[in-house]
Every structure is written in C-alpha cells, then in structure tokens.
Amino acid sequence: MIRLRWRALTTACVLFLLWSVVWTSHVTAEEDKSEGGPPLVAMEFDDVDIRVFIKFISTLTGKNFVLDNDVKGTINLVSPSRVSPEEAYRVFESVLEVYGFTTIPSGPIVKIVPLRTAKDRGVETLVAPGMPLAGPQDNMVTQIIPLKHANADDLQKVLTPLVSKTSVIAADSKSNTLIVTDVHSNIRRLMEILREIDVSGVENTTSVIELEHASAEDLADKLRLLMEGERKTRPAGKQGEEEVFKVLAVDRINALVVFANKDDTEEIKRLVARLDRPTPSGKDNIHVLYLKNAVAEDIANVLTQFRDQAKTAGAGQATGDRPKAPTISADVVISPDKATNSLVIRSSPQEFKELTRIIEKLDIQRAMVYVEGLVMEVNTDKALRLGVEWHAGNDFDNQSAFWFGGNTAGSAGALGTIFSGLQSSTPVFALPGGLALGVIGRQLTYGGISFPSYSALINAIKSDTDFNILSTPQILTTDNEEAEVRVAQNIPYQTRLDQGTEVTSRAISTFEYKDVGVNLKVTPQINQDRFVRMQIEQEVRSVVRDSTVDSAGNVILAPVTNVRSAKTTVIVKDGETVVLGGLIQDTERGDETRVPCLGSIPVIGWAFKTTSQRREKINLLVFLTPHIIENTEEARAVYQQKEREIKDSLIRQKALQGPGAKLLNDEKPRGALPETPDSSESGNTETPSGTPE
Structure with missing residues (x-):
C-alpha cells in the first residue's frame, strides 16, 4: 500500500516537472x-x-x-x-x-x-427579446429568436446554408420562432441578417434563388436599381402602402436571398431567369486587346501588380472595416502575346471595361528625345628639344669597328631618324623635324647595318598641339528608354601563348577581343516645362601601346589602354547644351642625354648633350544637347536642321578643294540626305554615278 502511494506521488512530481519545463520553454x-x-x-x-x-x-x-x-x-x-x-x-x-x-x-x-458533440451536451440557452445581438464570444450556445414579421419556416431554409455542419437551425411554426445552436460569433452574424429581413411588410415572404452563371453581388445591385425604379412608377394607391423590399447576396453559395411580397418576388424570379444566362458568343470572359504604342509585356506586369496589391490590401483589412471589393478581382488573368503585341484577358465584362479604361491611359504615344553629342579632347601639349648629336667610326677589315663620341648615335635621337632611312631596303635620306644643322660622312657597313662614318648634327624643335574631336554621337530614343552609341575598334589581346611541340614547331596564340573607343549611354526623362533629365554614362578608351616584350624576347599583343569615364545625372532644357568636363590628365616630363664627363662641363658641355622637356594636359569635354520630339512637326524640324548642317559641311569641303570645284547644288554626293517635301528645288537629283534618287 505504501509502495502504491509512493509511486503515485512520484508520478505526480514527474508530471509537475514536465509541465513546468513546457511552461517555461x-x-x-x-x-x-x-x-x-x-x-x-x-x-x-x-x-x-x-x-x-x-x-x-x-x-x-x-x-x-x-x-x-x-x-x-x-x-x-x-x-x-x-x-x-x-x-x-x-x-x-x-x-x-x-x-x-x-x-x-x-x-x-x-x-x-x-x-x-456540443449541441448534445446541454449548451447555454439565450433568449433574445427585441432581437439584441449576441455577444462576441466563441462558445457554443443555443439562441432563441422570436420573429415579428418573417415566417420562421421560410427563414430556416434561408439560414441553413449559412451555418456550419456542426450547427443546428430549427423552426417552431406555432410561436414563429427560430432556435439556433452555434457559436456566439456566428449567431451574431445571423442576427444581423435577421434584423434586416424581419421587418414589417405586406404579405412579405423570403425566398432563396440560386444562380448558375451570374454573380450574386452584381445581380443583387442591378435588381435593387430595377425594383426601386419600378416602384416609383406605380399608381398612388399602391405606392402609399408600406412595402419592404430586400435583396441580399450570399457569395459563398452564389445565391440571392429575397424578402418581398409575392408580386415582387415573382417579378424578381422572372428577371433572374432572364439575366442568369451564359455570356453570349463574342461577349464571354475571354478578351483580346491589341495595343498601339505600349509593349504588351510591360502593360501586363503593371496590371498584374495592381491586381495583387489590391488583393493584399483587401485581405489586410478587418472583417468589419473591409472596404468595397477592388474593381479588379483576384480571378482576373492577364497574359501578353509578344508576336501581336496584344493582351489576352480573362475577366467579367465589368472588369474588362475597367481594364480597358486603364489600358487606354497607359497605351499612349510617348515623346522622343533626339540627343546630339560631341566628345572632344583638349590637349595642351608643349614639347621642346635642343642639343648636339655626333659620332665618328672606322671600318677595320669588316672584323670590328672603332667608335668615338655620339651621345645618341643609335636608333634614338635626331641621328636615329637619318640612320633608319639608310638601313631600310630602299634608303631614303630623311631629316628630323625642326631646325637641323650638321655634316654626314660616307656610308660604312658593319654587321649588315649601314651608317655614316662620321656625323655631327645640331637639332632644335618645339611642338604644340591643340584639340581633337573624338566623336560626334547622335541618337534618337523614346522618353525614359536607355540609348547607347558605341564607336570603337575590336582590339586583340593575346591571352595565351603555347610554344611549339614535337608535332609542330610553330607557337599557338590565343586572343581575346575587346572594344576600344567611345561609348555613350544616355537615358532621357521628359519633365514638366520641357526640361529633360538625363542619366549619362560616358567612357573613352584609347590605346597607349600595342604590344610588349616578355622575358623571353617574344612580342606579345598586350595593348595598354587609357580609360576615362564619367557617370552623372543632369537636367537641361529642351534645345540647350550641357557640358561635362574636368577629366584632366596633367603630365610633365624632362629628359637629358649626354656624354659622361664631357656633357657636365659648363658651356662646353652643351656640345655633348641633348635635353628635352614635355608638358601635357588633357581635358575631355562632353557636350550634350537634347531635342524633345512630341509630334511630326518637331520631328520634321530636327530633320531639316540636320540636313542643312550636312549641306553646309559639304559646301565647305567642296570649297577647300579649289575654285573649280562644283557646289552641292550642282551635284549631290552619294549618301547625302534626300530633299524634304518643302524644299524649293524640284525634279530628280542624280548622284555622280547617274542614278536618280
């Protein structure tokens, strides 16, 4: 006995500990x-x-x-x-x-x-005199609802589909009372319906009309409008009688609950029979809408996002505060067809009407922007070279040679310019640039290389450079669409070099090609007052060196490039020009080549050395001018302006060729723009080949 008590006490302690762990965790x-x-x-x-x-x-x-x-x-x-x-x-x-x-x-x-099993366990019974609403609890109760005007048997048939399978609705015909067993919250909802239905009327009855094709909510709204309008046209005698008319939509079973007198009920049933029909051919729920300007995929994405957001917003509201259902329901399906630029829409006629209204506002012809660009490099390059170069040599039976003097007597310097011409297969005597004074002796040959036996040269040169127009890109794009202009060369880069094998002695090279040139990306966005907001990406690549030599003496195609880029956003008025600048590269370099010891002697040392100084400043300027084109007149104006610019350029080019050159009006070059319709000239114009344009 003591053992049993001890076991029971132990079990209770274990259960208490387990309950404590669950509680705390x-x-x-x-x-x-x-x-x-x-x-x-x-x-x-x-x-x-x-x-x-x-x-x-x-x-x-x-x-x-x-x-x-x-x-x-x-x-x-x-x-x-x-x-x-x-x-x-x-x-x-x-x-x-x-x-x-x-x-x-x-x-x-x-x-x-x-x-x-709750309804069989003796649940609490509530009586509702005056039909007060039940409390908000969710416990199971039995609610007794005495009715004043409506028929209990009729309402039992109406309300039964609105309760769950575990609930019960009974009707007492003698006392005209409903007995409902359900949770408090559901009974509250039923009593809200009864408060609208159980009102005074002239022989009113309650009917349930199930629908097959039409929407219960849409049809209920239409019936209310029809019946209210019909009552206003009734004779004065009937109009003075107290009549109550109610139509409620039950979406869960797609049915109508009608509370009206017998005449109105029969009229409503006849209307429902005529309206609750399948959609006629050509007016069904599948619609095809062809777009004129917009892209079908873009419009479909916008409408789908709008539908999903409306669905989420509706689901996030409380039941009592839920707003009216969104115009576009979650059942709407929108599919784009890329081949025909059309939208295939599955929706009700009412929803399609609303979608059509939205699409008409989105499917508009957008304005275009013609962007003129000028990429110019301002190069302030100043170089000065001054010095004396000389050498002397003798040929000793073609076995060896003796040299004396010559600080740059090789491939470099002013003498190198002369030697390069003498060593070529077709020797051409070439003097270096700038002022050059000196003497050159007879030609000697050593090791297959020809050079003068003696030479002395004084050279002085100064050079200045100005600016260089790299590119003049021009492009037409749609508002808020990215446009890109690329003017570049495809330069090979040697990425791999495989030496010869036993099978073949030739080396195998692997190349990768990259674009080097001018690249301009611009995304215009037209704002109010014809201002244009432009997102600009500008990049200029130039080759500094084409190749290099590796440790083994092999020439490798590994070009070295300069990259200058800018990324910014600007706002400029239509027809005005904005400039992007400040990409400055400033280099300064000085070189001195001299004969050891002799070149360091004051005054006399100038005869044995050459000095050069070079200072270079590079500024890259980008000019952009947007032109807004909203109609054909503005497009024609831009066309005529560019045509005049091309003609003026060709006229100046002809004038530079000499006084005997013909002007553009006499003969149009091949490839020039055609005349506009409002041009003063008429007739066909022939190209130099005689082909009429």
Whole structure:
C-alpha cells in the first residue's frame, strides 16, 4: 500500500516537472498592473499543449474546467498587446473554436467538449427579446429568436446554408420562432441578417434563388436599381402602402436571398431567369486587346501588380472595416502575346471595361528625345628639344669597328631618324623635324647595318598641339528608354601563348577581343516645362601601346589602354547644351642625354648633350544637347536642321578643294540626305554615278 502511494506521488512530481519545463520553454505571460484596473497580461504560445493552455486560463480567471477525453493537440497564439482577464477568456474561447472545441458553462464548472458533440451536451440557452445581438464570444450556445414579421419556416431554409455542419437551425411554426445552436460569433452574424429581413411588410415572404452563371453581388445591385425604379412608377394607391423590399447576396453559395411580397418576388424570379444566362458568343470572359504604342509585356506586369496589391490590401483589412471589393478581382488573368503585341484577358465584362479604361491611359504615344553629342579632347601639349648629336667610326677589315663620341648615335635621337632611312631596303635620306644643322660622312657597313662614318648634327624643335574631336554621337530614343552609341575598334589581346611541340614547331596564340573607343549611354526623362533629365554614362578608351616584350624576347599583343569615364545625372532644357568636363590628365616630363664627363662641363658641355622637356594636359569635354520630339512637326524640324548642317559641311569641303570645284547644288554626293517635301528645288537629283534618287 505504501509502495502504491509512493509511486503515485512520484508520478505526480514527474508530471509537475514536465509541465513546468513546457511552461517555461513555450509560454510567455507577462502581467502588468494597470492604473486602478485589473492586471493585464501578454500571451504568446508556440506549439503548446492545449491542456497547458487551459491550465493557464484557469489560473488567470479562476474558472474550473472539465475536459473531454478528445480535447488534445497543440495550439499557437500570438498576442503582442496586453489584455485583461475578461478579454483573455474571450481569446481563449476563440482559440478553442478554431481548433474544433467549445465551452459549455454548467454551474461552478465549464465543460470543454468538441464542437461536433456540443449541441448534445446541454449548451447555454439565450433568449433574445427585441432581437439584441449576441455577444462576441466563441462558445457554443443555443439562441432563441422570436420573429415579428418573417415566417420562421421560410427563414430556416434561408439560414441553413449559412451555418456550419456542426450547427443546428430549427423552426417552431406555432410561436414563429427560430432556435439556433452555434457559436456566439456566428449567431451574431445571423442576427444581423435577421434584423434586416424581419421587418414589417405586406404579405412579405423570403425566398432563396440560386444562380448558375451570374454573380450574386452584381445581380443583387442591378435588381435593387430595377425594383426601386419600378416602384416609383406605380399608381398612388399602391405606392402609399408600406412595402419592404430586400435583396441580399450570399457569395459563398452564389445565391440571392429575397424578402418581398409575392408580386415582387415573382417579378424578381422572372428577371433572374432572364439575366442568369451564359455570356453570349463574342461577349464571354475571354478578351483580346491589341495595343498601339505600349509593349504588351510591360502593360501586363503593371496590371498584374495592381491586381495583387489590391488583393493584399483587401485581405489586410478587418472583417468589419473591409472596404468595397477592388474593381479588379483576384480571378482576373492577364497574359501578353509578344508576336501581336496584344493582351489576352480573362475577366467579367465589368472588369474588362475597367481594364480597358486603364489600358487606354497607359497605351499612349510617348515623346522622343533626339540627343546630339560631341566628345572632344583638349590637349595642351608643349614639347621642346635642343642639343648636339655626333659620332665618328672606322671600318677595320669588316672584323670590328672603332667608335668615338655620339651621345645618341643609335636608333634614338635626331641621328636615329637619318640612320633608319639608310638601313631600310630602299634608303631614303630623311631629316628630323625642326631646325637641323650638321655634316654626314660616307656610308660604312658593319654587321649588315649601314651608317655614316662620321656625323655631327645640331637639332632644335618645339611642338604644340591643340584639340581633337573624338566623336560626334547622335541618337534618337523614346522618353525614359536607355540609348547607347558605341564607336570603337575590336582590339586583340593575346591571352595565351603555347610554344611549339614535337608535332609542330610553330607557337599557338590565343586572343581575346575587346572594344576600344567611345561609348555613350544616355537615358532621357521628359519633365514638366520641357526640361529633360538625363542619366549619362560616358567612357573613352584609347590605346597607349600595342604590344610588349616578355622575358623571353617574344612580342606579345598586350595593348595598354587609357580609360576615362564619367557617370552623372543632369537636367537641361529642351534645345540647350550641357557640358561635362574636368577629366584632366596633367603630365610633365624632362629628359637629358649626354656624354659622361664631357656633357657636365659648363658651356662646353652643351656640345655633348641633348635635353628635352614635355608638358601635357588633357581635358575631355562632353557636350550634350537634347531635342524633345512630341509630334511630326518637331520631328520634321530636327530633320531639316540636320540636313542643312550636312549641306553646309559639304559646301565647305567642296570649297577647300579649289575654285573649280562644283557646289552641292550642282551635284549631290552619294549618301547625302534626300530633299524634304518643302524644299524649293524640284525634279530628280542624280548622284555622280547617274542614278536618280
């Protein structure tokens, strides 16, 4: 006996410890004393056993619960705000209702049973004199609803589809009373419907009309408008009688609940029979809409996002505060067809009408922007070279040679320019640039190389450079669309060199080609007052050196390039020019070549050395001019302007060729722009080849 008691005590302790672990790991309940009111609690339960949850509510409210054997499972509850014990108990009843259970008060205890068996367990009975609304709780109750005007048997048929399978609606014809067993929240919804239906009328009846094709909500709105208009045209005698007419839409079963007198009910049934028909051919729910200007894929994406956002916004509202359903429902399907630039839409005729109105505002002809560009490099390059170069030599039986003097007597310097001409297969005597004074002796040959036996040269040269126009890109693009102009060369880069093998002695090179030149990207956006906002990306690449020599003496195609780029956003008025500048490269270099010792002697040393100085400043300027084109007149004006510029350029080019050159009006070069329709000249113009244009 003692052993049995000890075992029972041990089991109870283990269960208590397990309950404590579950409590501390899964339940968070913080109490807070409100000022002068009951304590507030914040509840948060994550996969907690439902019996632990019931124990928590019992401790909080002081209620005694009796649990059915089928009350099992886990629950999840998130309550970020603190609530009072009374509110916590209502939350408790809602949680039980969600998980298929309900409470049945019975004296000092509360029974917790499954919903499916609650109606057989003696639930609480409420009487509703004057039809007050039931409370917001979610426990199972039986509500007695006496009716004043409507027929109980008729309403039983109407309300039965609106309750769950575990609920019961009974009608007592003698007392004209409805008896409903359901959770509090559902009974509240039913009583709201009854409050609209159970009103005074002239022999009013309630009917349920099920629909096959039409939408219950749309048809209910149309019937209300029709019946209200019909009543205004009735004779004065009938119009003075008190008549009540109600049409409610039940979307869940797609049916209409009609509360009206017999004549109105029959009229409504006849109207419904005529309106509840399949959509005629050509007016069905599949529509094809061809676009004129916009891209079908873009319009489809916009409308789909609008539909999804409207659906999310509607779902986020509380049931009582939910706004009117969005014009575009979640059932609408929009598919673009790229081949025909059209939209295939599946929707109701009302929704398609709304979609058509939206698409007409989006499918408009957008303005275009003609962008003129000028990429110019301003190069301030100043170089000065001054010095004396000389050498002397003798030929000793073609075995060896003796040299004396010559600070740059090789491939470099002013003498190198002369030697290069003598060593070529077709020797050409070439003097260096600038002022050159000196003497050159007879030609000697050593090692297959020809050179003068003696030479002396005094050289002085100064050079200045100005500016260089790299590119004049011009492009026409649509508003808010990116345009790109690329003028470049495809330069090979040697990425791999495989030496010869036993099979072949030739080296195999692998190349990668990259673009080197001018690249301009611009995205114009037309604002108010004909201002253009342009996103600009400008890049200029130039080759500094074509190749290099590796350690083995092999020439490798590894070009070295300069990259100058700018990325910015500017706002400029239509027809005005904006300049992007400031990309400056400033280099200064000085070289001196001299004969050791002799070149260091004051004054005399100038005869044995050469000095050069070079200073270079490079500034890259980008000029951009946007022209807005909104109609054909503006497009024609831009065309005529560019035509005049080309003609003027060709005239100046002809004038530079000599006084005997013919002007453009006598003979149009091949490739020139054609005359505009308003040109003063008429007739065909022939190209130099005689082909009429």
